[in-house]
Structures are given as structure tokens and as C-alpha cells.
Amino acid sequence: MIAGRVASSLPESCVSDPAADLKKTPLYDAHVAAGARMVPFAGYAMPVQYRDGVMKEHLWTREHAGLFDVSHMGQARLRGVSPLSAFEEVAPGDFIGLKPGKQRYSVLLNKKGGIIDDLMAARPDDDGLFVVVNGACKENDFKVIDNELAGQVKIERLESRALLALQGPEAATVLAAHVPEAATMVFMDCRALTAFGVDAIISRSGYTGEDGYEISVPGDAAAAVWATLLADERVKPIGLGARDSLRLEAGLPLYGHDLDETVSPIEGGLGFAVAKKRRDAGDFPGASRIMAERADGPTRIRVGLHVDGAPAREGAQIADELGEIVGVVTSGGFSPSLGYPIALGFVPPALAEVGTKVSVIVRGKPQLAVVTELPFVPHRYIRKL
16 A cells, blocks of 8 residues: 555645545546546545556556656746745745756755755746645645745646656657657756647656656646547556655655655755755755754765565664664665665664665564665666757
């Protein structure tokens, strides 16, 4: 129950009211018709897998092209006199320097330097900043942005839009058949254009480690776009289960598991999200903590683990060679691509070097684990043509 485990592990501030009726994305009927097993996730009824199952869906995406419904994510436009500079008050990236047609991965920070959420922020055109945040956290995220940037930025939430992710080594040729402009994009490009006969925002990005695209379209066009892409024999629908195992192999953190409001970008291995000019200025939330961790080192670091034996799931304790508990697993499972269990977790810096042997406690018994270089499976982003 990968998706169930993901949903149940989200921090309290990001979990929707369990008593509330589940929302449906514009693609709900298409999922049901395709035989998807639907589960509650971030307040939505979402497909955890289709008839082929998680393992086959995972491997298909690695070899061909997988199509994901991620319409539960929060999409919004931030507009104002200077939305790029205003956004720097809540996130540590260089958004003033963000060029049109580009996007950046970043984090929303609290005053103590902890991560409220991770997100994508882009300039697909000259219409302010386009942001995409995690679905389970979007209510809180937009509230934080609104509170912190009141009077500077107006948030237009794009609730009526759907978001599709086409991922895998054949994604580019599949999409180029319908959107020729997509072939000229490289990793982290983002453009507003006409695609499939509607206004779309397309970025060459994703959260699987594979080359691919995220495609924002009006909700009433989503089913047609979905069907058009699936008509290509290289494309299959992929559920949340495989999305989780793919991002784990790619060493990518999942908010509510590997990141939360106690974790800083330095601890989480996301130091690249703090732009150099922002480090020099020290003008972002929690700068004193984050800069001290850069200078002196944090007390814990997110690492990858190759696990011998049964998979170590979230919450499993990590012990040193003397048996002392020194950390915790935050994500873990079987790697379909590698054929053995892998995990992400936090350990002290002294144990973070690649090759270090530790133990993970699974069902009360210690199992050998070795700190491994991330990502577990190499990223295949297209950075230049």
C-alpha cells in the first residue's frame, strides 16, 4: 500500500479532513474506465495502480513513457508589481534573475529555516510567476504566501486546470508529435503555448528522474489530452505507487516523509536551492540557521541506503556498528530497477560518507545497510540538445 503509506505519513498541517468527501480530478472517470485502483490521497481519489500493477508500471516508465495524473497539485499565478522579487521573501532562490521560459525548484521556508513545502516556480511568459506546490500542502502554502506577501502579490489559484506528467525516455518523441515546440525544450524550460488546441503551460521536468514533461491544461480538456497521449502505444497510464518508487530510485525527497518543517535545505540535501546571491545577502527566512549549517555542518544529513534483506520502511530506526540508534528511515522500499531494497534516511554527518555500514531495524531485528551515493538510479534529464 505505497499510496496509503504516503498519505498516512503526511504532516498534520498538510492532511485534508479525513471526514470530508474526496475530491475528483478531471481524469477520475478515465482512471476508473482504465481499471485503476483508486485510493484517498491529499483529499482526492487518486489511482494507485492500473491493471498491470506497480512493478510493470515502474519498469515501463523507465523503458518507454508513463502518463501520470498529478492534477491534485496546487497550481497558481502570482501577480503584482514585482512578484519575482516578492517571492524571494519566502523562498531562497534567485527569482529576480529567473529568465522568461525557465523554472526553478525551490522551497518555502519558515522563520527557523525549516521547509514548509518544496515547489516549482516558473516564468512561462510575462504574466507573473507560475508556481506548482504539493497537493497535500497547497492550502497551507497559499495561506503562508498570502500572509507573508500581502499587498505585494495577488494569488490566482488555478483550480480549474489539470496537470499531467509524461515521463520516460520516449516522452519527448511522443509529445513532439503533438507539440513540436516541446522538442526544442531542455530540462527546466517552461513555456506557455497552444497545445492540443488549448492554452497550455508545459515544462520539461518531472519527479521520476527520467526525461519528461509536466503539462498544465484546462480541466475540461484534460480527458481529451489524456486519451490522445495514451493512443500512442509507447505510453501507458501510471499510478501513485510507481510514481513513489520512481522518485525513490531517483533519490528525490517526498514532502511529509523526507522533508518537513523541522528539516532545513542543508539537512535535506537541497543546498542548491539556496542561491549564491541569497547566501551572500543572507536575506531569506531562517538564514542564520542555514548559513551556520553551511559553515559548521548540520547535525543530521539525508542519505541513501542499500539495504540487505527485507525493505526498511519509513520510521525504521538506523543504528551504528555499536548498535546505538543514530537515525531514522524516512522513505524505503524495493527498487524494481535495481532488484534490491533501498531507503532514504537521516544520520549524523560522521556516518554519511558513501560506503559507511550501518544497520536498519526491521521487525525488531538489525539488517545491514550501506550508505550509497544518490541518486540510486542515474537521472536522465536532457540539459542540452
